[in-house]
Each structure stands twice: as structure tokens, then as C-alpha cells.
Amino acid sequence: MLRVEDLVVEFPAGKGRRVHAVSGVSFDVARGETLGIVGESGCGKSTTARALMQLPAPLSGSIRLDGVEMTSLRGEKLRETRRRLQMIFQDPISSLNPRRKVRDIVAEGPRVWGEGADRVDEMLEAVGLDPVTAAGRRPHEFSGGQCQRICIARALVLRPEVVICDEPVSALDVSVQAQILGLLEDLKERYRLTLVFIAHDLAVVKNISDRVLVMYLGKICELAPGETLVNRPAHPYTRALLASIPGGRLALPPADQLIKGEPPSPVWPPSGCRFRTRCPKARARCAEEEPVVRPVADGQWVACHFPEIDGV
Amino acid sequence: MILRKVIRLLVVLGVVTFLSYVMLNLLPGDPTVQILGMSATEEAREQLRQEMGLNSPLFVRYADWLGGVVTGDLGTSYITDIPVLEALVDRLPVTLELLVVAQVISLALAVPLAVAAARRAGGAIDQALTTLSFGMLSTPVFVLGVVLILVFAVHLRMLPATGWTPISVDPYWNFLSVLLPSITLAVGQLAVYSRLLRTDLIATLQEDYITLARARGLSPRRILWRHALRPSAISLITAIGLNLGGLIGGAVIIETLFGLPGIGRLIVDSIFARDYLTVQGGVVLISVGYVLVNFAVDLVYAAVDPRIRRA
Numbered sequence: 239m240l241r242v243e244d245l246v247v248e249f250p251a252g253k254g255r256r257v258h259a260v261s262g263v264s265f266d267v268a269r270g271e272t273l274g275i276v277g278e279s280g281c282g283k284s285t286t287a288r289a290l291m292q293l294p295a296p297l298s299g300s301i302r303l304d305g306v307e308m309t310s311l312r313g314e315k316l317r318e319t320r321r322r323l324q325m326i327f328q329d330p331i332s333s334l335n336p337r338r339k340v341r342d343i344v345a346e347g348p349r350v351w352g353e354g355a356d357r358v359d360e361m362l363e364a365v366g367l368d369p370v371t372a373a374g375r376r377p378h379e380f381s382g383g384q385c386q387r388i389c390i391a392r393a394l395v396l397r398p399e400v401v402i403c404d405e406p407v408s409a410l411d412v413s414v415q416a417q418i419l420g421l422l423e424d425l426k427e428r429y430r431l432t433l434v435f436i437a438h439d440l441a442v443v444k445n446i447s448d449r450v451l452v453m454y455l456g457k458i459c460e461l462a463p464g465e466t467l468v469n470r471p472a473h474p475y476t477r478a479l480l481a482s483i484p485g486g487r488l489a490l491p492p493a494d495q496l497i498k499g500e501p502p503s504p505v506w507p508p509s510g511c512r513f514r515t516r517c518p519k520a521r522a523r524c525a526e527e528e529p530v531v532r533p534v535a536d537g538q539w540v541a542c543h544f545p546e547i548d549g550v
Numbered sequence: 551m552i553l554r555k556v557i558r559l560l561v562v563l564g565v566v567t568f569l570s571y572v573m574l575n576l577l578p579g580d581p582t583v584q585i586l587g588m589s590a591t592e593e594a595r596e597q598l599r600q601e602m603g604l605n606s607p608l609f610v611r612y613a614d615w616l617g618g619v620v621t622g623d624l625g626t627s628y629i630t631d632i633p634v635l636e637a638l639v640d641r642l643p644v645t646l647e648l649l650v651v652a653q654v655i656s657l658a659l660a661v662p663l664a665v666a667a668a669r670r671a672g673g674a675i676d677q678a679l680t681t682l683s684f685g686m687l688s689t690p691v692f693v694l695g696v697v698l699i700l701v702f703a704v705h706l707r708m709l710p711a712t713g714w715t716p717i718s719v720d721p722y723w724n725f726l727s728v729l730l731p732s733i734t735l736a737v738g739q740l741a742v743y744s745r746l747l748r749t750d751l752i753a754t755l756q757e758d759y760i761t762l763a764r765a766r767g768l769s770p771r772r773i774l775w776r777h778a779l780r781p782s783a784i785s786l787i788t789a790i791g792l793n794l795g796g797l798i799g800g801a802v803i804i805e806t807l808f809g810l811p812g813i814g815r816l817i818v819d820s821i822f823a824r825d826y827l828t829v830q831g832g833v834v835l836i837s838v839g840y841v842l843v844n845f846a847v848d849l850v851y852a853a854v855d856p857r858i859r860r861a
Contacts, residue, residue, distance in 0.1 A: 288761070291764075291765050293761055293764055293765065317767040317769070318767065320764070320765055320766075320767055321765075321766065321767040323765070324765055324766070325761070325762060325765050327758045327761075327762065329758060332757055332758045332759065333758040333759050333762055334759055335759045335763075335777055335781070336781065336855060336856060336857050337780055337781060337854075337855065337856060346763075346766070346768070347766040347767070347768075350766065350767060350768050350769075350772070351767065376856050378856060378857045389762075392762070392766075393762075396766060396767075
């Protein structure tokens with residue numbers, strides 16, 4: 239239902255330089271699917287998510303929601319379409335206007351769209367808050383997990399079709415993380431949502447996602463069903479991510495042998511394969527020629543000249 | 551919380567009045583010269599000094615004065631023979647009206663200008679406002695005041711150049727007479743206020759909840775006015791508080807230029823006349839005003855951002 243093609247987002251970095259935040263990313267999301275996006279900080283996950291909403295709009299590329307090209311929408315049309323996608327951010331506290339009461343926060347969306355506030359209480363209950371006690375209070379009176387529940391209620395009260403969760407649990411305690419993840423899965427079933435789930439932690443993403451997209455420095459490394467990705471990672475970067483999860487199922491070498499150094503600057507991304515400066519398998523070809531995303535197995539797509547096709 | 555504020559007010563008053571007392575006494579000059587004139591004999595002046603208690607030590611005189619203040623007696627001017635409190639009460643409405651009208655004018659323009667500029671940071675409106683603000687800030691009030699008098703009073707003959715009509719005498723003329731001085735005062739403040747609010751608005755507009763408001767399809771106008779404006783107002787409110795407090799006595803130049811009988815003029819005239827008691831009374835008034843205004847500002851903070859109430 240959501241198809242992204244050749245998405246490019248760049249930001250000016252002063253003196254005519256540009257940050258290449260997202261460079262030519264393509265993927266699609268089927269209705270009812272959960273697509274996970276992982277990668278380290280600065281790899282363009284959040285930028286991709288915001289570009290889907292046109293906040294800000296991408297430099298180039300195409301984003302189609304049910305065949306409607308979003309990048310060419312303006313004004314009223316764009317506002318109406320944006321509504322069908324909603325977002326949840328990492329920091330639930332800064333996501334809420336500190337001045338307003340919970341009821342106003344959740345009710346404002348429907349009110350702007352000329353709908354009554356009758357679903358507000360239902361929504362608060364659905365996310366596990368008591369409407370009677372919670373609605374009259376302000377965000378700073380709640381814990382992080384409760385604030386995230388308010389954010390979820392505020393997004394879902396607009397009956398979105400796609401919910402983009404940008405690191406929705408990264409700022410929360412581990413015990414609360416599991417609750418929020420469980421809540422998201424329940425709500426997905428109940429309201430037949432399509433989720434785009436972003437996290438830097440592969441362990442969180444692989445459990446909740448049908449398919450997982452691995453990004454590095456603004457490019458796609460690998461796209462595969464969650465199980466495949468965990469059991470047969472093909473891209474060296476995916477392997478490095480997996481090796482960094484404690485208690486992984488695969489017998490991978492230690493993470494520090496699979497990845498070295500710090501990520502390069504997105505202002506001057508490396509030529510050819512962007513991962514080559516940190517890849518233990520990099521050869522001359524990797525610097526000269528950029529690997530294209532190609533299928534290596536059923537549903538598994540990889541952008542690497544020398545993928546690990548036979549597992550470990 | 552209230553008690554702490556009151557204690558703070560008393561400490562501020564004590565320090566400020568003592569320092570001003572000391573400084574006034576360090577000034578060369580003698581009130582007896584002002585009262586008796588240059589030709590008075592030394593004996594006559596000495597006798598007057600005795601009567602006025604000017605020969606007692608500084609601390610004794612200050613303690614005397616402070617005792618009066620505590621009982622609500624600010625003394626009577628040696629020079630004009632008018633009770634200080636009466637002189638202040640007489641002058642205060644002029645200064646207050648000037649301040650309030652100036653604040654209303656500057657805020658009424660600063661808020662919409664800042665919103666328009668923040669909406670597109672770095673855009674045409676923003677750059678024009680930035681240039682204009684620095685122009686307004688770097689124009690001294692006495693230059694601006696003279697230019698305004700020249701244009702509106704001398705050439706266009708729309709407004710009176712100087713002078714003051716009390717509101718009880720004629721509200722319409724009162725308004726006309728306060729207009730030019732208020733505009734002169736408002737221009738500099740307008741520049742400061744719009745700069746502060748613009749910067750805070752731009753920061754607020756980067757917040758996640760603003761992005762999410764856009765995602766929900768709220769109109770840019772609603773986001774700016776309903777979601778961004780109030781959380782961005784903290785610096786602005788601080789500046790208004792400092793301005794209001796400071797200008798109670800600080801509108802001296804304006805009051806002199808436009809011939810307004812306000813507090814600032816009273817204090818300056820009294821300093822030149824070595825009218826210590828009136829100056830001291832003015833200092834008390836300014837300090838009380840300053841502390842009260844900033845107390846009010848603290849309360850407004852909590853209304854603007856509920857998180858501050860807990861801090």
C-alpha cells in the first residue's frame with residue numbers, strides 16, 4: 239500500500255556542502271504488514287520516516303500511498319493525506335505540548351477535522367489509560383511510558399492506516415518497553431494497522447516485524463523477512479549488527495572483527511559501497527562500483543558485491 | 551513561597567535605599583544653598599543644617615529616615631515643602647500610563663511580526679525584520695523622539711509636541727499627549743521583543759510535538775498561534791518584566807524630551823536640587839515596583855508553562 243522509490247533527502251551543511259541523509263532508498267510496505275527499519279544513529283532511518291510524511295519533503299523520489307503520489311501533493315490535499323499516516327516519536331515527553339491537558343491533546347485532531355471528541359475516551363482506554371483520571375491532567379504528571387501511551391492514543395484517534403513508529407521504546411525502561419511493544423501489537427490487530435517500526439536495536443525490531451530493512455549511511459544494505467535476516471544474514475553490516483546482540487543464535491565472530499572504526503561523515507560518503515571503509519571483506523571493487531540491491535534468496539534482497547549467501 | 555518573596559523584597563529595599571542614601575551624600579553640594587540661595591550667610595546655613603538634622607552622622611540620618619518609611623512616612627521635601635508620598639502619587643500615573651501604552655504598542659506589533667518571521671526563518675519577512683530591528687535598536691530615543699516631534703507635531707500638526715493633559719481633564723487630549731512619547735519608547739522595545747520571540751518560536755517549531763501536530767493535519771496558522779506561541783513566550787515575558795520594572799524610573803529621557811511630569815523627571819530634578827528625601831522616596835518606589843513586577847512575572851511563567859510550577 240505504501241511504495242517508496244529512489245528516495246533522496248539532503249540537508250545543507252553550510253559552505254555549499256550537503257548532508258546526504260538518505261540516498262536512493264526504495265521499499266514497499268504491504269497492508270497490514272510491519273516493516274522494521276534498523277541501523278545505527280545517523281543512518282537515515284528517522285529522516286526516511288519523516289520524508290514519508292513530507293516533514294520535510296524529500297529532495298527527490300516517489301512516495302505513493304495506495305497509488306497516490308504524495309510528493310506532488312500541496313496544501314489541503316497534503317493535509318488530508320498526511321492524516322492517513324501518523325507518527326510516534328522516541329521522546330514521548332517532548333512529543334506532547336506541555337501546556338495542554340491530555341483530553342485536549344487527544345481530541346484536537348478529530349476536532350480539527352470536524353469530528354466529535356466521542357472517540358477520545360475509547361482511545362484512552364484502548365491504550366490502557368483511565369479516561370476519568372487521566373484526561374484532565376497534563377503531560378508532565380505522567381511517566382515516560384504513560385506519555386507514550388498518550389502519544390499512541392493521539393495518533394490512533396485519527397484512524398490512520400499507516401503508523402510510523404520512530405524508536406517508540408528507546409527512551410523507556412526495559413520493563414516498560416515490553417508493555418508498549420505489546421500494546422502496539424494489540425492495537426495493530428484491533429485497528430488493522432500497517433506499521434513502519436524504526437529502531438537502532440535489531441533485537442527489538444526482529445520480534446515485532448514481518449520484514450526488516452537494514453540501513454547504513456543513507457543506503458539500504460539488506461531487506462529480508464525477520465526470520466531470514468536473523469538466521470541467514472547476507473550483508474556484512476547485518477552480520478555485525480547481529481553479532482552485537484548478546485546471546486545471538488548464530489555462531490558469529492565477535493562484533494569487533496565484523497566492523498571497525500566509526501561511521502564516516504554523511505557529508506562526504508565513501509565512493510562505491512558506503513560500508514566499505516568499515517567492512518572486513520572490502521576489496522578494490524567495493525570502492526569503484528556501488529552495489530545494487532538485488533535478490534539473493536526468497537524475499538531476501540542485499541546490496542553487496544560479496545554477500546554471505548550460505549549463512550555463516 | 552510568598553514569605554520568601556517578601557523577605558527578598560525587604561532585603562532589596564534595604565540595600566538599594568542605603569546605597570542611594572550614601573551616594574547622594576557623597577555628591578558635592580548642599581541643600582541649604584538651594585533653600586536659602588547663594589547669598590545666605592554661613593551662620594544662617596549652619597542653623598538650617600542643625601534644624602534639618604544634616605549634621606548628624608550618616609547612619610543616624612539613614613536610620614531616622616528608615617524608621618519613618620516603616621511607619622509609612624516618606625518625609626516632606628526640604629525644597630518644595632510637599633510630602634514626598636504626595637509628590638510621588640501625583641507623578642506616578644503619568645509614568646504608568648506612558649509605560650502601559652508603550653508596552654501595548656510594542657507588543658501589539660512585536661507578536662505578529664515575530665510569528666510572521668518565525669514562520670519562514672531566513673525568509674524575506676525574517677530578514678527584513680532583522681534589518682529593521684537593528685535599525686530600531688541603534689536609534690537613540692532622543693533622536694527618534696525629536697524626529698517624531700518634527701514629523702507629527704511640527705510638520706503634520708497631528709499631535710502635540712510636548713506637554714501633558716491628565717486623563718481626568720480630557721481623555722482625548724490625554725491620549726494624544728501620551729502617543730508620541732509612547733511610540734518613541736515602544737520602538738526600541740518592539741525590536742527587542744520581536745527578536746526574542748522570533749528566536750524562541752523558531753526553537754519551539756523544531757519540537758517533536760509541532761511535527762506531530764503537522765502530521766495530524768493542523769493548519770500552519772493553528773500550529774503557530776495555538777501550539778507554538780505560548781511555550782515560546784518565556785524570554786519575552788522576562789524582558790517585559792525587566793522593562794516595566796526598569797522603566798518606572800528609567801523613562802527620564804523621554805519624560806524630559808516630551809515635558810511629561812513623571813517619576814523620572816521628579817527624581818532627576820530632585821537630584822539636582824539635592825532634595826534627598828524625594829530622591830529616596832523615588833528609589834523606594836522604583837525598587838518596590840521592580841520587585842512586584844518580577845513577582846508577577848514568576849506567576850505568569852507558571853501559567854505559560856505548567857512544568858515550571860513544579861520546579
